Amino acid sequence: MYSxxxxxxxxxxxxxxxxxxxxxxxxxxxxxxxNEILIxxxxxxxxxxxxxxxxxxxxTLNTDGTENxxxxxxxxxxxxxxxxxxxxxxAAEYLQTIEKCELLVISRTDFYKxxxxxxxxDTLYKRILELGFINAQQRIYSFQGxxxxxxxxxxxxxxxxxxxxxxxKMAASYLGISPSTLSRIKSQL
Numbered sequence: 001m002y003s004x005x006x007x008x009x010x011x012x013x014x015x016x017x018x019x020x021x022x023x024x025x026x027x028x029x030x031x032x033x034x035n036e037i038l039i040x041x042x043x044x045x046x047x048x049x050x051x052x053x054x055x056x057x058x059x060t061l062n063t064d065g066t067e068n069x070x071x072x073x074x075x076x077x078x079x080x081x082x083x084x085x086x087x088x089x090x091a092a093e094y095l096q097t098i099e100k101c102e103l104l105v106i107s108r109t110d111f112y113k114x115x116x117x118x119x120x121x122d123t124l125y126k127r128i129l130e131l132g133f134i135n136a137q138q139r140i141y142s143f144q145g146x147x148x149x150x151x152x153x154x155x156x157x158x159x160x161x162x163x164x165x166x167x168x169k170m171a172a173s174y175l176g177i178s179p180s181t182l183s184r185i186k187s188q189l
Contacts, residue, residue: 001029004076005050005104012127015120023121026110032101039095045084046108051075054101055165059173060093069174071135072098072159072166078128098166143176149185151175156189 002024009015009023027050032038038056039045049056056079058071070093073079084091085108106114114121142154152175155162163171163186172182 001052001102002027002104004052008050008076008078009120009124013120013123015118019118019120023114023118026114027104027106030103030105032097032103034097034100036097036101037094038097039081039084039091039093041092041094042090043084044088045081045091045095048078048080048085048106048108048111049073049095050078050104050106052102052104054097054099054103056095056101057098057166057170058093058095059170067170067173068176069170072162072170072174074161074165082132098170148175148177148181149188151177152182152185152189 005024005027006020009020015023029052032054038047038049041061051073053075055075056073057069058079058081059067059069061067071079079095081091081093081095083089084093088108111125115125116122138158142158143151146154155171155175166174168179168182172179175182
């Protein structure tokens with residue numbers, strides 16, 4: 001149950017087996033259904049999720065009810081509504097399972113205790129923040145001024161498994177295009 005998390009942590013830094021056991025004791029395994037909302041728009045986020053199996057997405061809704069997906073996470077990744085997790089204000093976004101999931105969940109309190117107690121976990125947290133920033137910047141820069149076909153090519157190059165795991169509707173909302181446009185340009189490849 002913890003082998004993927006162990007690999008994630010040990011890939012970031014060196015840590016003893018005893019320390020790993022203490023870290024693992026703070027994570028609780030849960031199983032979810034497909035399309036389950038883990039964090040609601042108007043709630044405060046108090047949990048971080050590590051994905052053993054399945055996938056999650058963060059999204060918002062426009063005033064007209066249109067979904068805007070901003071982030072997808074898959075096996076071996078951490079995911080949460082980070083701004084809410086950090087500042088303890090309402091999430092202003094949804095965290096949803098898009099497949100049946102096996103997750104390891106840690107409370108905010110335990111998460112920050114581990115950051116303070118274990119240099120390896122502090123390194124892991126910094127790496128999560130860095131990767132999140134890099135991912136957001138790459139997406140912004142690659143999507144600004146690019147047409148739909150260029151956006152799709154960027155996704156295929158940088159996240160090749162993405163289109164195989166998410167629906168056209170969700171992929172289109174991530175790319176900032178309509179589902180019909182996505183279907184049309186997929187046929188051009």
